[in-house]
Amino acid sequence: MNRRESVDYSSILGQIATDKVKRLKSFILLISLSLALFFILNILIYQQGYAYTLVVAFGIFLFLHWFVCEDTLPVVSGIFIWTLTLLAFFFAWNIEGLYDTSLLAYPCILVFCAMLNSRLLIISTTTFMVLSIYCLAYAEYIGLLASPLAEFADWRKAHNMALVLLVFASVVYLLTKDIDRLLERLVKMHVNSLRNKTRTQRKALTNRLTLLPNEIACAQYVQGRIYRHHQAEQLSALMVLTLNNLNSINASLGFDIGDKLINMIAQRLNTLSEDNAKIFHSSNNQFFIFIDETDYHDIEAFAHQALQTTFFSNYVEQYEVEVSACIGIAIAPHDGNHYDALLRRAHTALTKAVQMGHNQYAFFDLEMEQQSKARLAMLAGLKRAIEQQEFELYYQPKIELSSNSIAGVEALIRWRLPDDTLIPSSIFIPVAEASGLINEIGIWVVKQAAKDCLTWHQLGFNQLGVSVNASAEQFKKGNFGSLVLKTLKQQKLDPSYLDIEITESLFIEDEKNIQAQIHQMVSQGISISIDDFGTGYSNLNYLTKFNASTLKIDQSFIKNMMHERNQYHLVDAILKMSHAIGIENIAEGIEDKSTANILVQLGCRYGQGYFWSKPIPQQAFCQFLINWPKHSKAS
Numbered sequence: 001m002n003r004r005e006s007v008d009y010s011s012i013l014g015q016i017a018t019d020k021v022k023r024l025k026s027f028i029l030l031i032s033l034s035l036a037l038f039f040i041l042n043i044l045i046y047q048q049g050y051a052y053t054l055v056v057a058f059g060i061f062l063f064l065h066w067f068v069c070e071d072t073l074p075v076v077s078g079i080f081i082w083t084l085t086l087l088a089f090f091f092a093w094n095i096e097g098l099y100d101t102s103l104l105a106y107p108c109i110l111v112f113c114a115m116l117n118s119r120l121l122i123i124s125t126t127t128f129m130v131l132s133i134y135c136l137a138y139a140e141y142i143g144l145l146a147s148p149l150a151e152f153a154d155w156r157k158a159h160n161m162a163l164v165l166l167v168f169a170s171v172v173y174l175l176t177k178d179i180d181r182l183l184e185r186l187v188k189m190h191v192n193s194l195r196n197k198t199r200t201q202r203k204a205l206t207n208r209l210t211l212l213p214n215e216i217a218c219a220q221y222v223q224g225r226i227y228r229h230h231q232a233e234q235l236s237a238l239m240v241l242t243l244n245n246l247n248s249i250n251a252s253l254g255f256d257i258g259d260k261l262i263n264m265i266a267q268r269l270n271t272l273s274e275d276n277a278k279i280f281h282s283s284n285n286q287f288f289i290f291i292d293e294t295d296y297h298d299i300e301a302f303a304h305q306a307l308q309t310t311f312f313s314n315y316v317e318q319y320e321v322e323v324s325a326c327i328g329i330a331i332a333p334h335d336g337n338h339y340d341a342l343l344r345r346a347h348t349a350l351t352k353a354v355q356m357g358h359n360q361y362a363f364f365d366l367e368m369e370q371q372s373k374a375r376l377a378m379l380a381g382l383k384r385a386i387e388q389q390e391f392e393l394y395y396q397p398k399i400e401l402s403s404n405s406i407a408g409v410e411a412l413i414r415w416r417l418p419d420d421t422l423i424p425s426s427i428f429i430p431v432a433e434a435s436g437l438i439n440e441i442g443i444w445v446v447k448q449a450a451k452d453c454l455t456w457h458q459l460g461f462n463q464l465g466v467s468v469n470a471s472a473e474q475f476k477k478g479n480f481g482s483l484v485l486k487t488l489k490q491q492k493l494d495p496s497y498l499d500i501e502i503t504e505s506l507f508i509e510d511e512k513n514i515q516a517q518i519h520q521m522v523s524q525g526i527s528i529s530i531d532d533f534g535t536g537y538s539n540l541n542y543l544t545k546f547n548a549s550t551l552k553i554d555q556s557f558i559k560n561m562m563h564e565r566n567q568y569h570l571v572d573a574i575l576k577m578s579h580a581i582g583i584e585n586i587a588e589g590i591e592d593k594s595t596a597n598i599l600v601q602l603g604c605r606y607g608q609g610y611f612w613s614k615p616i617p618q619q620a621f622c623q624f625l626i627n628w629p630k631h632s633k634a635s
């Protein structure tokens with residue numbers, strides 16, 4: 001029997017013993033009551049003797065009633081049964097021998113023995129009872145008993161009585177055995193069902209992959225601890241640790257390797273468990289850590305240690321895989337006194353840590369929550385904006401610096417709220433990207449830009465093309481290229497009039513998938529520009545890989561190039577490089593004539609900025625085109 005089983009058994013046997021104590025107490029009370037009645041009837045009314053015997057027996061029973069408990073049960077049962085048996089014999093001896101009514105107590109005593117579940121008592125008392133019957137018969141035979149009924153007693157009566165008693169005792173004995181067996185079977189069944197229940201409960205509280213306690217176990221554990229420590233005014237920390245690049249490991253090396261890696265990290269993290277620090281595995285790439293009775297210094301040290309634990313190069317089979325992690329931390333009682341609140345806030349902190357980069361941890365603060373609430377409100381607003389068509393496109397011209405003609409137009413999205421407030425793209429595009437809504441918005445942009453481009457053509461500016469911005473998120477699904485081409489087809493705009501502006505951040509995403517979509521678009525005549533060049537990776541290799549035809553030098557360089565030599569040289573270098581690899585260039589954010597002039601001198605071909613025009617709505621832009629002194633109409 002294993003430990004758990006024996007614990008189950010002992011708890012059930014303990015329960016049985018408690019029941020027996022209760023039963024014995026009620027027997028003792030019952031017998032004490034009958035003795036009291038016997039005393040009143042025989043001693044007080046019929047003036048018979050033996051008052052002392054009854055008082056002594058009564059005293060013994062009262063003592064037993066007080067003394068009985070689980071530990072003393074066998075002794076008290078024995079004393080009780082034997083006192084009763086001897087008492088019955090005493091009265092039979094002293095009053096009417098084999099004819100005395102007290103012998104009727106013998107079968108009752110055997111029933112008590114059965115109910116107390118003691119076979120030893122049944123055997124011993126039955127033996128005594130049979131002997132006592134023969135003893136009474138013998139006593140009468142030799143004239144030792146003075147009862148008037150004694151002369152009627154004989155050996156035959158003793159045989160009959162002994163026989164009846166033996167049959168009765170045997171039945172009682174067998175009954176006890178049956179009860180015993182039944183009880184044992186019931187106990188076994190009960191233990192089995194308890195064990196099954198415990199096993200199911202344990203399964204429900206364990207993560208199947210790593211066998212660490214899961215989030216349900218975490219909720220139960222944390223809530224109990226927070227409640228205790230809230231009263232003791234101590235700090236507790238709930239951390240959410242997420243492994244950053246697990247998805248790409250699963251995708252490239254397979255789920256088997258991914259699972260082995262998680263297991264390895266789980267075991268390593270688990271070595272950090274202490275009395276006051278527990279590790280839970282909630283889902284695939286997420287672990288919860290709860291530390292209590294602690295302070296900020298220890299929490300930071302622990303977070304640092306946990307990050308280091310996951311950061312190692314991990315060898316899984318023959319592969320060396322690198323994993324990084326981020327941790328969000330919420331502190332009780334400051335950030336909440338309830339598990340749900342703490343978990344929500346730890347997740348909010350995690351978002352911040354992930355934004356900070358790899359292997360970072362962040363504590364929750366209220367500002368984060370306000371930001372995340374604002375993001376949620378914005379997300380709801382964006383969904384409505386898609387349904388109600390609240391987006392507008394503004395247009396900004398791209399100027400060929402040498403000829404001062406309009407060489408192209410960039411479409412920039414704006415969100416006009418029902419109360420006429422105009423929200424700039426820098427505010428809502430990141431939320432749209434994070435939520436995936438950018439996919440729907442992005443295709444609307446292409447469609448609207450195509451429509452407006454055709455309007456310019458109808459006005460006579462039939463060489464003018466339009467540039468739309470596309471973020472990395474839009475390429476992730478893999479169908480952006482075909483959606484763009486389909487939209488252009490629907491709008492009947494030739495693909496050569498469309499330019500897609502992508503940023504360098506795209507280069508670190510799934511390279512092959514993006515390259516395929518770009519090739520698909522380029523093969524149909526769409527051109528690609530690299531936006532905000534110089535702020536990202538600036539990996540020249542990518543320019544050719546992604547078929548870029550134009551480099552857009554970021555406005556941060558242009559803005560300061562007149563005052564900062566470094567920026568000036570950087571712009572100069574980018575321009576020289578673009579000439580060298582035969583790629584067009586355009587400078588963004590030109591706000592004054594002197595900057596435009598310098599850029600011309602440095603060999604910059606195109607410019608864009610407030611110097612010529614801010615981004616303006618379509619109607620105003622059409623007017624702008626008509627009023628433009630020299631435009632691309634001629635080209």
Ligand code: C2E
Binds near residue numbers: 426445470591608615
């Ligand atoms: P971007 O593509 O680099 O756009 C240039 C930004 O610089 C625009 O801001 C434009 O208004 C601003 N700008 C242009 N000339 C000047 C100037 O002379 N001085 C100054 N200070 N600023 C100038 P905007 O419209 O707020 O757009 C910000 C960013 O939002 C864009 O940067 C682009 O990355 C993104 N974006 C805009 N529209 C879309 C869109 O339809 N789809 C996607 N995915 N992103 C978009």
Ligand code: MG
Binds near residue numbers: 501
């Ligand atoms: Mg742009």
Ligand code: MG
Binds near residue numbers: 531555588
């Ligand atoms: Mg830009």
